[in-house]
C-alpha cells in the first residue's frame with residue numbers, strides 16, 4: 001500500500017479527467033498593472049519576466065501557435081494526451097474584457113484543449129470578468145491561480161506587490177463563491193520573513209476556499225531590484241540550503257489544510273538569470289528528496305493543521 005502523504009496535482013487531475021492531461025504554458029502578450037503605473041511602477045522587486053516562459057511560449061506567437069508547438073512537443077510521446085492552456089506570463093486578466101475572452105476562447109477552441117489555468121494578481125479580477133469565467137467553468141476545467149506571495153502586508157509592501165493580503169482574501173472568496181477552482185501561489189523565504197512567519201502563512205491560507213497551493217523558493221534573479229537589495233543589504237535575506245528548504249516545505253505542508261492540492265514546492269528559473277539559490281536540482285530530483293525526507297520524518301499533510 002502506498003501511503004498518501006500529500007495531495008498532488010497529477011492525482012487531482014486524474015480525479016477530474018479520465019485521460020492524461022498536460023499543461024502548456026502560454027504567453028498571451030498581456031502586460032502587468034504593477035509595471036505600467038495602473039497599480040504601481042517597476043513591478044515586484046523579484047520579477048524579471050524573462051524567467052516565465054519556456055521556448056515555445058514567446059509572445060510574438062499567437063495562442064494557437066504556442067499551443068500547436070507545445071502539443072507537438074508532448075504528443076510525440078503520448079498521442080492520446082489532452083491539454084490545459086496555462087496562461088502564465090504577466091497578468092492574464094489585465095486587458096479589455098473582449099481581448100481577454102478572445103485569447104481564452106482561442107485556446108479553448110483547440111480540439112485537444114480541455115481547460116484553462118489563468119495566472120493573475122488578486123487585485124485584477126473584476127466582477128464582469130468573473131461572470132464570463134463562471135460560464136467557462138461550467139463547460140471546461142478552469143483554475144484561477146492567484147499570486148498571494150505572502151500573508152504579511154509588511155512583506156507585500158517591501159516587495160512592491162501593490163496589493164494587500166486582504167485583497168487576496170476577498171478576491172479568492174469572490175472567485176470560489178462562483179464554484180471556480182482557486183489556486184494560491186506563495187514565495188517562501190521573502191526578505192524579512194522568519195521561519196515562524198512563513199509557517200504562519202500555511203495556517204492563514206488554510207482558512208481560504210482554495211483548491212491548489214503552489215510554493216516556490218525565493219529565487220534571486222539578475223537585473224531585478226531584489227538583486228540590488230541583496231548586494232547592498234545581504235542581512236535582509238536568508239538564503240536557504242536545499243535541506244533547510246525541504247524541511248521548511250514539510251513544516252509548511254504539515255500546517256496546511258489536508259484537502260488542498262500541493263501543486264509544487266520549487267520553481268526553476270533559467271540558470272543564466274539565477275543568482276541564488278544554485279541548488280542544481282531538477283524539479284523531479286527535488287521532489288524525490290522531499291518524499292524521502294517526508295518518510296524519514298513520518299510526516300503528512302495536515303499533521304499540525306489547526307481547524
Ligand code: SF4
Nearest residue numbers: 032034043044047090
Ligand atoms: S511578478 Fe507578476 S505582478 Fe509582479 S511585476 Fe512581475 S508580472 Fe507583474
